[in-house]
Amino acid sequence: MDNHIQVSRDSDVPIFRQIVTQLSFLIESGDLRGGHVLPSARLLADNLNLNRNTVARAYSELGELGLVESRGRGGTVVVGPRGARAGSPAHDRAQAILDEAARACVALGLSASEVQSLMTALAMRAERDLLTISFVECNADRAKYFADELAGHIGLAVKPLVLGEFEPAEEEADLVLTTFFHLAEVRGLWRGQGTDVVGIVVAPHVRTLVEIASVPAGRAVGIWYSTEDQAVSIRDSLTQSGLDNVRVLQGTGEEDIDGLDLVVIPSEVPELKSRLDGRVRVIEFGNVLDAASIRMVNEVVGDLRAAKVQRPGA
Known part of the structure; x- marks a missing residue:
């Protein structure tokens, strides 16, 4: 089965998403039938020269889609096409269109694997083009960092935007994502403009909180970010968590770091660390996207995609 799967490291589509799309196609088209046991995540990963977690993530998503199920030592087993879709007029029509296109491509001299790869790439491009999604933050590094993270989770391109550096009227978007800190703005x-704007939760990694909480009494934690607004926001969130020895740094001179046990910098700008190395302990503020927020964004994307497909003239 692994010979049917091809991944491209040059694509802007995450590799796990490429695997999900291709296996979904094989299952929906009947090439992989109910009861078929997929190769283990380790075996498929080894054949594709990938990290096993990448394949495991793809299998997990296929399970959430109801296409496969894990049966312990029995492996990951294909359940079959999703019932409602498999027998729907749209599904049947799509299969007829693809059948005709596939036969035409083979007649042109393309191999079955070339046709599959081409169809998969075109389908993923069509899906990406269907929705335009942006993520808004207050600086370029954070905007790109979280846009890339979100793109990996939802399997669609997410455009980073920086507050104050764009005109909303010129940015066509079906969905705009931002953190709750900037949601009202x-x-x-x-x-x-009729655009959905959704707030997501960005939380500090538990490792960050553990290190900050370990600072001894009488010592302080410094927060040094690209903008004072960000630093104040981080300080306030830590203060609300019960930490009262946190202060915002205005610079990195000796007078600024005097009395500090630790300085926290943004994880998306690690080069800031070099300015403080050897003078004070430095950790990166490891932000993570809240799991519930990710699920919510995927649901919103699914609803928007379905609505856009059904809209006349879309």
């Missing part, structure tokens, strides 16, 4: 920018 971003909603105001897109007010009246």
Whole structure:
């Protein structure tokens, strides 16, 4: 089965998403039938020269889609096409269109694997083009960092935007994502344009909190970010968590770091660490996307995609 799967490291589509798309196609088309046991995540990963976790993540998503199920030592087993879709007029029509296109491509001299790869790439491009999604933050590093993270989770391109550096009227978007810290401001920018604006939770990694909480009494934690607004936001969130020895740094001179046990810098700008190395302990503020927020964004994307497909003229 692994010979049917091809991945491209040059594509902007995450590799796990490429595997999900291709296996979904094989299952929906009947090439992989119910009861078929997929190769173990380790075996498929070894054949594709990938990290096993990448394949495991793809299998997990296929399970959430109801296409496969894990049966312990029995392996990951194909359940079959999703019932409602497999017998729907749209599914039957799509299969007829693809059958005709596939036969035409083979007649042109393309191999079955070349046709599959081409169809998969075109389908993923069509899916990406269906929705336009942006992520808004207050600086370029964070905007790109979280846009890339979100793209990996939802399997669609996410455009990073920086507050104050774009005109909302010129940014066509079906969905705009931002953190709750900026939600009110971003909603105001897109007010009246009919664009969905959704806030997501960005939380500090538990490792970050453990290190900050270990600072001894009488010592302090410094917060040094690209903008003072960000630093103040981080300080306030830590203060609300019960930490009262946190202060915002205005610079990195000796007078700024005097009395500090630790300085926290943004994980998306690790080069800041070099300015403080050897003078004070430095950790990166490891931000993580909240799991519930990711699920919610996937649901919103699914609803928007379905609505856009059904909309006349879309």
